[in-house]
Amino acid sequence: DAGVIQSPRHEVTEMGQEVTLRCKPISGHDYLFWYRQTMMRGLELLIYFNNNVPIDDSGMPEDRFSAKMPNASFSTLKIQPSEPRDSAVYFCASSRGRPNTGELFFGEGSRLTVL
Amino acid sequence: AQKITQTQPGMFVQEKEAVTLDCTYDTSDQSYGLFWYKQPSSGEMIFLIYQGSYDEQNATEGRYSLNFQKARKSANLVISASQLGDSAMYFCAMREGGAGGFKTIFGAGTRLFVKA
Numbered sequence: 001d002a003g004v005i006q007s008p009r010h011e012v013t014e015m016g017q018e019v020t021l022r023c024k025p026i027s028g029h030d031y032l033f034w035y036r037q038t039m040m041r042g043l044e045l046l047i048y049f050n051n052n053v054p055i056d057d058s059g060m061p062e063d064r065f066s067a068k069m070p071n072a073s074f075s076t077l078k079i080q081p082s083e084p085r086d087s088a089v090y091f092c093a094s095s096r097g098r099p100n101t102g103e104l105f106f107g108e109g110s111r112l113t114v115l
Numbered sequence: 116a117q118k119i120t121q122t123q124p125g126m127f128v129q130e131k132e133a134v135t136l137d138c139t140y141d142t143s144d145q146s147y148g149l150f151w152y153k154q155p156s157s158g159e160m161i162f163l164i165y166q167g168s169y170d171e172q173n174a175t176e177g178r179y180s181l182n183f184q185k186a187r188k189s190a191n192l193v194i195s196a197s198q199l200g201d202s203a204m205y206f207c208a209m210r211e212g213g214a215g216g217f218k219t220i221f222g223a224g225t226r227l228f229v230k231a
Contacts, residue, residue: 031217043206043221055216091160095217101167102148102210102217106160 002026006092006107014115018080021110024073025094033104034067034077035091043091049075050097082114117142119209119222127228128197135182136192136225138207144168148210149190151181154224155203163205166190194227202229 005024013019025032033048047057052069060067064083069075079086089111093104118141128134140149151163166174166181174181182191194201204226210219 042223
């Protein structure tokens, strides 16, 4: 079975540009999570969805960040406008809901560099 | 509020010896799950082991075991017979199980170095 698929794997952009990161979760998983990993702040939960509905977006840094899940097989994380401090690895993960454990299945990550 | 603390930024262990990575957590939920993940230098996140808050036995998966002390709110990972391939970053994570759903947060991580 295919795992969580993220694209692009690497993105280099200039400050002020719009960035869109994409994620395809594992089929049948009803939770989807977006995390950001940096050396300084570790793995931060940005937002998570259940059955395509955002449940908790308290980790989204500011209004420049937005996330959508239009259907069960696709999610996007958008940054507009991007800033150098947004440089990080962005992970998407999915999991099954109850009664399962909630083990997260991660994508390979999207490494974003904002110049 | 939900919180995970890993107090060891880095640890060294001799090959073939056992090592314990510390993790403490804080939650007001009665139902929750605790996880350990491994992140090698290649960057992928690998699930290692899970412990449910109502599980009475400590979880084990091969060379990994989770020392769960509920009253102390600790969930330490024990790796037995360390191998060079165990050198990686290790993250403790907690999933709350209340009405909030499956929110999962991570600790800061511990970088493990296995010496030959």
